[in-house]
Amino acid sequence: MEQTTAATGIYADENRDQRERIIGLLEQAYWMEIETVMSYIANSVNPDGVRAQEIIESLQQDIQEELGHAQQFARRIKELYGVVPGSMDFAPAQSYLQPPAEQTDIVHVIRGVIEAETGAIGHYTRVIEETDGVDPVTQDMVTAILHDEQGHKRLFEGFLREYEAEGLA
Numbered sequence: 001m002e003q004t005t006a007a008t009g010i011y012a013d014e015n016r017d018q019r020e021r022i023i024g025l026l027e028q029a030y031w032m033e034i035e036t037v038m039s040y041i042a043n044s045v046n047p048d049g050v051r052a053q054e055i056i057e058s059l060q061q062d063i064q065e066e067l068g069h070a071q072q073f074a075r076r077i078k079e080l081y082g083v084v085p086g087s088m089d090f091a092p093a094q095s096y097l098q099p100p101a102e103q104t105d106i107v108h109v110i111r112g113v114i115e116a117e118t119g120a121i122g123h124y125t126r127v128i129e130e131t132d133g134v135d136p137v138t139q140d141m142v143t144a145i146l147h148d149e150q151g152h153k154r155l156f157e158g159f160l161r162e163y164e165a166e167g168l169a
């Protein structure tokens with residue numbers, strides 16, 4: 001950990017432990033976004049069929065947003081005197097977003113996206129709680145990102161509802 005020059009708020013010496021804990025949470029968030037980018041690229045290319053097009057277009061847009069989130073988390077890690085981890089530290093977790101057996105299985109993709117977004121919402125809600133009263137800048141940033149993830153989740157829940165209404169899910 002580098003020596004800090006400012007001595008108030010999250011940069012204060014007495015907040016060092018909290019700052020390091022927040023960096024750990026941000027590293028986890030960074031990896032979640034990176035893995036989501038990988039999963040959404042694959043799932044925006046693999047699906048077959050007329051019905052897949054809406055999902056493909058939606059995921060193509062999300063890839064850019066999730067990449068932007070990863071960059072924001074990386075920058076915040078640096079601002080808190082952390083170091084953005086290298087790729088050898090990456091450990092995958094999105095078993096539910098692996099390619100389905102059949103590439104026309106759009107429901108598998110929709111459910112996987114909902115699970116990924118739900119996981120992100122859970123983790124970011126925790127970051128917002130852990131930064132409360134300690135690091136309002138990280139809290140603000142993560143609140144805005146949480147808003148994006150809620151929008152993604154709601155959109156894909158709508159897709160799922162349509163498939164359910166037609167007896168396809």
Ligand SMILES: [Fe+2]
Pocket residue numbers: 033036065066069120145149
């Ligand atoms: Fe994201």
Ligand SMILES: [Fe+2]
Pocket residue numbers: 062066117120148149152
């Ligand atoms: Fe998202």
